[in-house]
Amino acid sequence: MDLNKIVKEFAETYDFLQQMDIEMVENTDFDLKNYLKINNTKFICIDTYTDKVEISIGKIIIDIDSYDENDWYSIDKNIFIRINIEDFPNEYSLINEIVKECKKNDLI
Numbered sequence: 001m002d003l004n005k006i007v008k009e010f011a012e013t014y015d016f017l018q019q020m021d022i023e024m025v026e027n028t029d030f031d032l033k034n035y036l037k038i039n040n041t042k043f044i045c046i047d048t049y050t051d052k053v054e055i056s057i058g059k060i061i062i063d064i065d066s067y068d069e070n071d072w073y074s075i076d077k078n079i080f081i082r083i084n085i086e087d088f089p090n091e092y093s094l095i096n097e098i099v100k101e102c103k104k105n106d107l108i
Helices: 003-014 021-027 034-037 091-104
Strands: 044-046 053-067 071-085
Touching: 003 044, 003 053, 003 091, 021 034, 021 044, 034 053, 034 071, 044 071, 044 091, 053 091, 071 091
Parallel strands: none
Antiparallel strands: 044 053, 053 071
16 A cells, blocks of 8 residues: 555645645745645644554644744644554555545545
8 A cells, every 4th residue: 555645645636735745844944924824724644653654634733932022933733633554454445534534524
């Protein structure tokens, strides 16, 4: 099962950000417009842990901290759904679960 392909196709079909989109904003010169543009945007990404691989789905939250008259912006993920891919024997069942959970959480 090609997880990267599944996530990419889902993101393109339903207009979700992917991890590489988030990293692009984080790794370029700071531009407040870019941060605010992705605020409250839906995302999907693959999270790899030592004992499992999950697909995480939710919305981007831009966190603004003020300190000594300076504002600091960070990108946080508000995760609504975590899907353990080991629970799904094939690509078709995984895609169906992603779509079902996104509909249940009003993301699509």
